[in-house]
Amino acid sequence: MAELEIEIKNKLGLHLRAAATLVKVTSQYKCEIMIKKDEEEVNGKSIMGVMTLAAAQGTKLLFKATGTDEKEALEKICEIVENKFGEGQ
Amino acid sequence: MRKIYKGIPVSSGIAVGKALVLADQETLVIKRNIPEESLETEVKRFQAAVEKTKAEIKEMQGKVKKEAGGKHSGIFEAHLMILSDPMLTTAVEKHIRADKLNADYVFANAISGLIQSFESIEDDYLKERASDVKDIGKRVIKNLTEGKQETLADLKEEVIVFARDLSPSDTVTMKREKVKGFCTDLGGKTSHTAIIARALEIPAIVGAQSVSLQVKDGEPVIIDGLLGIVIVQPGEEDLKHYKGKLEEFLKQKIQLSKLKDLPAETLDGYKVELNANIEIEDEAKFVLKHGGTGVGLFRTEFLFLNRKDLPTEDEQYTAYFLAAEYLYPYPVIIRTLDLGGDKFLSHLGLGREENPFLGLRAIRLCLAKPELFKTQLRAILRASELKNIKIMFPMISGIEEFHKAKHILEEVKTELRKKKQKFDDAMELGIMIEIPSASLTADILAKEVDFFSIGSNDLIQYTLAIDRVNSNMAHMYNPLHPAIIRQLKRVVDAAHKEGKWVGMCGEMASDTAFSALLIGLGIDELSTAPVAMPEVKKVLRATTMVAAKKIAEDVLRLSTLDEVKAYMSIVNKGDCKYCK
Numbered sequence: 001m002a003e004l005e006i007e008i009k010n011k012l013g014l015h016l017r018a019a020a021t022l023v024k025v026t027s028q029y030k031c032e033i034m035i036k037k038d039e040e041e042v043n044g045k046s047i048m049g050v051m052t053l054a055a056a057q058g059t060k061l062l063f064k065a066t067g068t069d070e071k072e073a074l075e076k077i078c079e080i081v082e083n084k085f086g087e088g089q
Numbered sequence: 090m091r092k093i094y095k096g097i098p099v100s101s102g103i104a105v106g107k108a109l110v111l112a113d114q115e116t117l118v119i120k121r122n123i124p125e126e127s128l129e130t131e132v133k134r135f136q137a138a139v140e141k142t143k144a145e146i147k148e149m150q151g152k153v154k155k156e157a158g159g160k161h162s163g164i165f166e167a168h169l170m171i172l173s174d175p176m177l178t179t180a181v182e183k184h185i186r187a188d189k190l191n192a193d194y195v196f197a198n199a200i201s202g203l204i205q206s207f208e209s210i211e212d213d214y215l216k217e218r219a220s221d222v223k224d225i226g227k228r229v230i231k232n233l234t235e236g237k238q239e240t241l242a243d244l245k246e247e248v249i250v251f252a253r254d255l256s257p258s259d260t261v262t263m264k265r266e267k268v269k270g271f272c273t274d275l276g277g278k279t280s281h282t283a284i285i286a287r288a289l290e291i292p293a294i295v296g297a298q299s300v301s302l303q304v305k306d307g308e309p310v311i312i313d314g315l316l317g318i319v320i321v322q323p324g325e326e327d328l329k330h331y332k333g334k335l336e337e338f339l340k341q342k343i344q345l346s347k348l349k350d351l352p353a354e355t356l357d358g359y360k361v362e363l364n365a366n367i368e369i370e371d372e373a374k375f376v377l378k379h380g381g382t383g384v385g386l387f388r389t390e391f392l393f394l395n396r397k398d399l400p401t402e403d404e405q406y407t408a409y410f411l412a413a414e415y416l417y418p419y420p421v422i423i424r425t426l427d428l429g430g431d432k433f434l435s436h437l438g439l440g441r442e443e444n445p446f447l448g449l450r451a452i453r454l455c456l457a458k459p460e461l462f463k464t465q466l467r468a469i470l471r472a473s474e475l476k477n478i479k480i481m482f483p484m485i486s487g488i489e490e491f492h493k494a495k496h497i498l499e500e501v502k503t504e505l506r507k508k509k510q511k512f513d514d515a516m517e518l519g520i521m522i523e524i525p526s527a528s529l530t531a532d533i534l535a536k537e538v539d540f541f542s543i544g545s546n547d548l549i550q551y552t553l554a555i556d557r558v559n560s561n562m563a564h565m566y567n568p569l570h571p572a573i574i575r576q577l578k579r580v581v582d583a584a585h586k587e588g589k590w591v592g593m594c595g596e597m598a599s600d601t602a603f604s605a606l607l608i609g610l611g612i613d614e615l616s617t618a619p620v621a622m623p624e625v626k627k628v629l630r631a632t633t634m635v636a637a638k639k640i641a642e643d644v645l646r647l648s649t650l651d652e653v654k655a656y657m658s659i660v661n662k663g664d665c666k667y668c669k
Contacts, residue, residue, distance in 0.1 A: 016218055020167040046176040047167065048203060051218060054210045 002070040004063050006077065010084035013056035018085040023047045025076055031067025033077075091322045096272060096297030098317035099283035101620070103335045104270030104292045105328070108321075109248035110306045111255075118197040118230060120306040123189050132182050135192035138232040143172050145228065164221075171225055177203065193233050200226035201253070244268065249310050251301040260285040270294075270312045272319055274301050284368050287620055288375040290342075294319060345623035349380040353615075353626045355608070359634035362614035363622055364422075366594055370408045372619065373415040380623055383419035385542065385616020386594040387412055389465065390428055399461070405468035409478065417475050422542065422592075422616075424521065425465055425494075427451040427483040446550070451484035456493055466501045473513035481519040481542055486526045488533050521594075523547035528576045531583035541584050542616070545595025549573055568597045569653040574610070574644055581611035592616055601628045602661050608634065609641030636667035 008014060014022065026033045026044045033044030037059060042049030044063065055061055065073045080086075110120040123131050150165035171177065177199060184195045200222060207219035244267040254275040260282045263271075268291060276282055276295030286293035292314030304310065304321055311320040311331050320327050353363035364385030365376040376384060392400045392408055413421050429442075429450025442448035455462035469480055482494045495518065505512055522528050523544035531541070549568055550557055557566040567573075577593075584591045592614030597603050599617035601624050607615065608629065617625055640660055647653050659665060 016164070016167045016221070020170050023170055024166075043176065046174045047170040048174050048176050048207075048222070052206055052210065 001064060001066045002074050003065075004074045004078060005060055006063060006081045008055050008057055008059045008061065008081065010087050011057055012087065013059065014050060014053060016051065018087070019047050019050040021080060021085045022050055022077070025080055026073065029065070029067070029069045029073035029076075031065045031070040031073050033073060034064045036062040036064065091320065091324050091327070092303070094297055094300045094303070094319040094321070096294035096300065096317045096319065097276075097278055097283075098293075098314050099276075099278055099295050100286035100289075100291055100293040101315040101338075102270065102290065102292030103311070103313055103315075103331055103338055104249050105311045105323075105331055105335065106247055106249045106269050106309070108304045108306060108308045108310045109244075109250050110301055110304055111250060111252040118193045119191075120194040121191040122306065123185070123191055125189065128186050128189060131185050131192050134233065135181060135185065135196065136178075138192070138229050139172055139178060141232045142225070142228045143169055145232075146172070168221065168225055171222065172229075193230060196229060196233065197226065249312055251304045251310075253301050255282050260289070260291075263289070263291070265289060265291070270314060272297050272300060272312055274299055284372060287618070288372045290620070345627060348623050348626050348630070349378070351380075351626070351630065353380075353382075353629050355629055355632050355634045355637070357633040357635060359608070361608055361629055362592070363626055363629075364420075364592070364614060364616040365619040365622060366616050367412070367619070370412040370415070373412040373421070375619055376416060377419070379619045380626055381619065383416060384412065384421040385592055385614055387421055387423045389424060389426055393426065393428060399464075402464045402468045402471075405465060406471050409469055409472035410474075413472055413475050413478050417477050420477050420479060422479045422481055422519070423469050424481050424483050425452070425462065425469075426455055429454050446556070452482050452490060452494055453484065456490070456497075459497055462494075462497055463501050466498055467505065470501060470505055470512040470516075471510060473516055474511055476513045476515075478513065479517040479519060479540070481521055481540075483521045483544070484523060484547070485520040485534070486524045487530055488537065491520060491534065491537065522580050523551065523595075525552050525576070528580050531580045532586070535583045535587040535589050538589065540590050540592065541580060542592040542594050542614075543577065543580060543612070545573075545593055545597035548576070548595070549597075552576065567650055567654070568600075568603060569644075569657060570650050571648060571653060574606075574653065577607070577610050577612070578641075578645060585611060590614065599625065601625055602657065604628045605632045605637045605660065606640055606644060606657065608632070609637030609639070611641075633667075636665065639667045640665065 010018060012018065023045060035042050035044045035050065035053065037053045037055060040053060042053060044050065053061070063074055063077055111118060146165050146168050153165065181192070181196050181199050184190070184199070185192055188195065203222050204219045207222060244264050247267050247269055249269050250263075250271040252271070252273050254273050255271065270292035271286070272294040273282065274297055283293065283295050292312055294312055294314060294317050297319060300319055308321055309323060311323045311327060312318070313331070323331070353361045355361070362383070362385075363381055364383045365372075365379065365381040366386040366388065367373055367376065367384050368388045368391045373384060387409075389405070392405060409423055427450070429445055429448060449457060469478065472478060480498070482491065485491050485494070498518070502512070502514070517539040519540035519542055520527070520534065520538050521544045522531065522541045524547070527534060528548065535541070545568060546557070549555070549566060549570070552572050553566065553570060555562045555566045557563050581591050590613040591611070593607060593612050594616035598607065598615040599621040604615070604625050605628065615625060644653055644656060647656060
């Protein structure tokens with residue numbers, strides 16, 4: 001299992017479209033991906049799970065990936081979060 | 090196995106029959122058991138409906154992309170993902186198999202669960218996303234039922250409806266002959282649905298917590314709308330007991346309905362105005378059916394509660410006009426906003442008060458927020474074209490307050506005249522008497538108002554300094570207290586001296602134990618809960634005015650509450666010396 005803590009940088013947080021972008025990425029990988037915020041943990045491939053985290057700008061999320069492509073998955077996730085889901089702010 | 094549940098009784102009567110369990114309130118999905126061998130077909134049916142919905146969304150997405158460009162079609166992408174989300178689809182499939190229930194029901198429940206979790210998020214943006222989920226839910230349900238969605242208006246067999254909640258429109262369109270009663274998990278005594286149930290005389294229980302999840306579709310049930318009891322899988326004993334009760338109830342109802350077209354008149358020919366208290370315009374439709382001759386109190390607060398914004402002038406106008414139209418030519422007395430106290434409006438931005446019943450409520454609130462008040466007055470005036478509307482101000486404490494309120498009314502009238510808007514210029518203007526300072530100065534007020542309507546609940550509470558919902562004190566709350574009886578007499582005398590009439594619209598007016606006493610004291614109009622009208626009429630028609638006056642005289646001579654109670658219990662047993 002690989003873990004990585006990532007901070008949400010974009011202004012709007014993990015709202016609908018950002019969540020959709022994230023889930024689109026996570027769904028491409030075979031590994032199981034879970035996202036943890038405080039005590040809450042959701043399936044990283046579930047758009048509604050991701051949305052119910054209500055992660056605003058500045059929230060730290062722990063991504064946990066388990067499977068053959070776990071490393072690549074986390075790298076890609078890190079990239080799109082850092083890239084503010086392509087929203088530019 | 091026999092099980093008993095308890096809820097809040099909101100509409101009396103008894104219903105014995107089979108349960109019909111509805112899932113989500115908006116989609117009215119019916120719960121059905123699916124036999125083991127058909128479970129896979131049911132799962133496939135669900136998957137097909139999801140695929141069909143996805144195809145529809147993709148088509149819309151394509152259209153929007155073409156017309157508005159790629160930026161706006163992202164929302165559809167998200168909707169598609171929701172439909173592929175294992176949190177939804179896998180969960181639904183699992184539940185269809187495990188609970189052996191129909192896809193429509195399982196799916197509708199899953200959607201309500203998701204909506205709830207979205208709505209509970211402390212983030213306005215995400216809260217709003219509940220509507221996306223709702224929307225998707227509706228689309229899938231439509232495809233599952235292939236548009237042939239059943240509603241309560243096309244029921245084919247007699248049922249007792251169980252639901253999480255029912256919307257007022259569901260309640261109104263219910264096929265009365267088929268729905269013998271209903272029970273909801275949510276709601277309270279004054280919820281919209283409860284009010285409509287009473288008006289339709291459908292036995293109903295609300296606030297029964299999770300009963301709709303416990304009851305299975307088609308199970309035999311009994312609901313007792315008087316006691317708020319639900320019996321699932323009743324035994325022989327229950328059925329026998331309730332069969333007797335039901336017969337008794339129906340016999341009584343038939344008797345009372347015979348009174349419908351007879352006047353509320355005493356044996357010696359004295360006519361009493363018998364009117365109804367209503368909360369929503371739809372109730373006005375039932376007033377004449379219950380044997381009333383008008384509305385003595387249209388509580389307008391309902392238009393303002395359970396919503397995030399204020400009702401517009403047009404919305405209010407529509408409600409008032411419809412009530413007046415339903416009842417034309419009979420009168421409708423509209424009481425201006427009585428908010429505050431126990432009815433709190435969060436969106437007016439008012440802070441909590443230490444002592445709301447002595448605080449900024451009713452007319453005081455309206456005078457403090459003149460724009461709110463003016464909007465309502467404009468709506469009422471515009472709705473008065475048929476000339477059967479009267480206005481009354483609540484919580485008037487004295488003549489100055491009446492002057493201030495009337496002044497605002499005059500301003501609105503002038504404004505409307507300028508706009509050449511038609512309204513009833515001769516409309517009667519009354520006040521509620523519910524504060525001792527008003528009853529003590531009734532002689533002054535009577536010179537200027539057209540009528541009084543006594544709000545007994547508040548008048549008793551303020552006179553006796555008893556909070557009737559406080560369980561420590563409630564036993565001391567009694568309408569028969571000599572201080573109350575004397576006050577009623579003073580108010581009536583003051584009004585009659587000026588040739589004005591006096592009504593009563595509090596709970597005291599609905600209680601048949603007081604009917605004779607009240608008319609004996611000279612009250613001209615009784616405005617009661619719609620269902621109480623036939624009972625009150627029955628009592629009035631068995632009384633004489635001569636006896637009623639003597640009863641009132643006797644009671645006015647008594648000095649303790651116990652004496653009055655003892656005296657009235659003799660009267661109500663029919664043993665009164667004047668009644669023979």
